[in-house]
Amino acid sequence: xxxxxxxxxxxxxxxxxxxxxxxxxxxxxxxxxxxxxxxxxxxxxxxxxxxxxxxxxxxxxxxxxxxxxxxxxxxxxxxxxxxxxxxxxxxxxxxxxxxxxxxxxxxxxxxxxxxxxxxxxxxxxxxxxxxxxxxxxxxxxxxxxxxxxxxxxxxxxxxxxxxxxxxxxxxxxxxxxxxxxxxxxxxxxxxxxxxxxxxxxxxxxxxxxxxxxxxxxxxxxxxxxxxxxxxx
Amino acid sequence: xxxxxxxxxxxxxxxxxxxxxxxxxxxxxxxxxxxxxxxxxxxxxxxxxxxxxxxxxxxxxxxxxxxxxxxxxxxxxxxxxxxxxxxxxxxxxxxxxxxxxxxxxxxxxxxxxxxxxxxxxxxxxxxxxxxxxxxxxxxxxxxxxxxxxxxxxxxxxxxxxxxxxxxxxxxxxxxxxxxxxxxxxxxxxxxxxxxxxxxxxxxxxxxxxxxxxxxxxxxxxxxxxxxxxxxxxxxxxxxxxxxxxxxxxxxxxxxxxxxxxxxxxxxxxxxxxxxxxxxxxxxxxxxxxxxxxxxxxxxxxxxxxxxxxxxxxxxxxxxxxxxxxxxxxxxxxxxxxxxxxxxxxxxxxxxxxxxxxxxxxxxxxxxxxxxxx
Numbered sequence: 001x002x003x004x005x006x007x008x009x010x011x012x013x014x015x016x017x018x019x020x021x022x023x024x025x026x027x028x029x030x031x032x033x034x035x036x037x038x039x040x041x042x043x044x045x046x047x048x049x050x051x052x053x054x055x056x057x058x059x060x061x062x063x064x065x066x067x068x069x070x071x072x073x074x075x076x077x078x079x080x081x082x083x084x085x086x087x088x089x090x091x092x093x094x095x096x097x098x099x100x101x102x103x104x105x106x107x108x109x110x111x112x113x114x115x116x117x118x119x120x121x122x123x124x125x126x127x128x129x130x131x132x133x134x135x136x137x138x139x140x141x142x143x144x145x146x147x148x149x150x151x152x153x154x155x156x157x158x159x160x161x162x163x164x165x166x167x168x169x170x171x172x173x174x175x176x177x178x179x180x181x182x183x184x185x186x187x188x189x190x191x192x193x194x195x196x197x198x199x200x201x202x203x204x205x206x207x208x209x210x211x212x213x214x215x216x217x218x219x220x221x222x223x224x225x226x227x228x229x230x231x232x
Numbered sequence: 233x234x235x236x237x238x239x240x241x242x243x244x245x246x247x248x249x250x251x252x253x254x255x256x257x258x259x260x261x262x263x264x265x266x267x268x269x270x271x272x273x274x275x276x277x278x279x280x281x282x283x284x285x286x287x288x289x290x291x292x293x294x295x296x297x298x299x300x301x302x303x304x305x306x307x308x309x310x311x312x313x314x315x316x317x318x319x320x321x322x323x324x325x326x327x328x329x330x331x332x333x334x335x336x337x338x339x340x341x342x343x344x345x346x347x348x349x350x351x352x353x354x355x356x357x358x359x360x361x362x363x364x365x366x367x368x369x370x371x372x373x374x375x376x377x378x379x380x381x382x383x384x385x386x387x388x389x390x391x392x393x394x395x396x397x398x399x400x401x402x403x404x405x406x407x408x409x410x411x412x413x414x415x416x417x418x419x420x421x422x423x424x425x426x427x428x429x430x431x432x433x434x435x436x437x438x439x440x441x442x443x444x445x446x447x448x449x450x451x452x453x454x455x456x457x458x459x460x461x462x463x464x465x466x467x468x469x470x471x472x473x474x475x476x477x478x479x480x481x482x483x484x485x486x487x488x489x490x491x492x493x494x495x496x497x498x499x500x501x502x503x504x505x506x507x508x509x510x511x512x513x514x515x516x517x518x519x520x521x522x523x524x525x526x527x528x529x530x531x532x533x534x535x536x537x538x539x540x541x542x543x544x545x546x547x548x549x550x551x552x553x554x555x556x557x558x559x560x561x562x563x564x565x566x567x568x569x570x571x572x573x574x575x576x577x578x579x580x581x582x583x584x585x586x587x588x589x590x591x592x593x594x595x596x597x598x599x600x601x602x603x604x605x
Contacts, residue, residue, distance in 0.1 A: 046275070053377035058271035103285045166378055173385060
């Protein structure tokens with residue numbers, strides 16, 4: 001029942017870290033002459049309201065709105081760059097909303113992405129064996145290649161929080177007394193995965209105290225920053 | 233300062249006191265109406281899907297179906313709203329998520345003695361769902377911590393900085409007693425469900441008696457059984473349940489229960505041995521009775537904890553019983569060898585090879601025999 005905790009904890013911990021330059025992989029990424037198609041995997045998104053005391057209350061409505069807005073913004077981005085976008089839908093023979101093996105890949109991406117961030121953010125945690133971005137979701141990616149006609153898959157994990165009115169009041173009082181009360185914070189990481197071999201060929205993370213994906217405009221802005229540097 | 237502390241205890245307690253109407257069977261519209269509840273449910277749906285793809289579920293479909301059936305019997309009209317998953321996990325526990333998915337640990341199935349005792353725990357968990365306890369607790373925590381935040385600031389501004397600690401202590405106490413209150417409620421509602429399903433009314437008290445017996449057998453520095461830490465227990469609860477039962481009778485269905493779980497006991501005990509809580513495990517094993525399997529495991533437990541004499545006695549009992557696993561001879565051999573009784577050890581190892589010629593460790597045992605000769 002605490003499945004999200006470790007991820008959330010890592011993200012919080014990273015928020016406290018000094019932000020270093022984004023990881024820039026040595027790209028072997030080259031656009032072929034034909035149109036590239038990208039499968040957008042089910043996004044792992046959650047939005048929260050911050051209570052007065054700083055607890056996070058999940059908000060289903062905000063989460064759903066942000067999910068839709070970000071999906072739209074992703075679609076717009078790829079359309080602009082003449083890439084073919086495939087929104088994830090479970091295979092026709094699947095009774096579940098998300099095929100279990102596909103779901104496993106989403107979970108694996110959460111774990112791998114967390115590792116990339118963890119080892120990439122502080123020099124003391126850097127892995128000597130990984131001087132460049134060299135991570136993969138492994139051969140298990142084949143299930144996607146079989147079920148979808150796409151060259152790449154995009155995985156996104158994203159959390160955002162917004163102050164409740166009580167929290168805002170506390171922030172005002174805090175400011176008057178000279179104390180800083182933490183407000184909303186957005187974190188996320190995003191990967192482009194090669195469906196031929198599972199390698200993560202592009203990765204980016206976001207850590208910001210501005211932006212609001214509950215609004216279409218804000219979602220476009222957040223998406224633009226998430227996709228910053230994507231060679232597509 | 234004392235007035236301040238009293239004032240906030242009152243404030244926090246009143247924040248905690250709000251009680252919600254039951255969730256009506258099959259009615260998710262009720263949930264949709266509450267935005268915090270909807271958020272919690274959405275989060276729990278994620279957790280449920282993570283559980284389903286975690287590999288933690290017990291593969292035995294018959295067992296899953298059996299536990300689901302028992303849950304349905306006590307859940308009655310909530311049957312359609314509840315999903316039950318048996319997960320591979322040592323320890324005495326079950327839990328209920330607010331959106332209706334229940335996890336039953338294999339460690340619980342090892343400890344309950346019959347279907348009625350299982351039903352008692354499941355009925356208790358259903359009651360948590362019915363009474364929307366998670367939402368209640370979330371709301372009271374939110375209200376209490378918010379109150380504390382503002383009160384601490386007020387105290388600091390008023391020059392009573394030290395009062396902040398008192399306020400926090402008062403909050404923790406208020407929340408703790410609140411969760412006890414929820415457990416009492418789940419006990420009594422769960423009991424009604426148990427009786428309504430014609431199960432043995434004594435079963436609920438028996439479960440707690442067994443959990444407390446395990447706790448008593450533990451070293452003081454060990455954590456109590458999980459069931460007791462997530463369901464704060466007391467003699468009072470036990471007394472209440474026993475009084476409720478008051479010779480009402482009902483079915484235990486020990487045979488049916490045994491048919492569903494017996495074939496798994498070995499692996500479940502092995503998982504418990506790995507936890508190293510031998511004192512408590514001994515209570516569990518003794519309850520399983522004087523059969524060869526339980527004796528073998530007691531031998532293993534004592535041998536690992538260095539109580540060689542007790543180990544020897546347990547293995548001796550195991551090897552003469554018809555249902556003893558072949559490995560009991562190996563355990564006996566190792567124990568005898570460590571006591572310097574080489575010729576007896578040799579006989580036990582030889583016996584092991586005869587009983588289990590296909591065992592994976594035969595080469596090792598042959599090497600032992602060579603050394604002993």
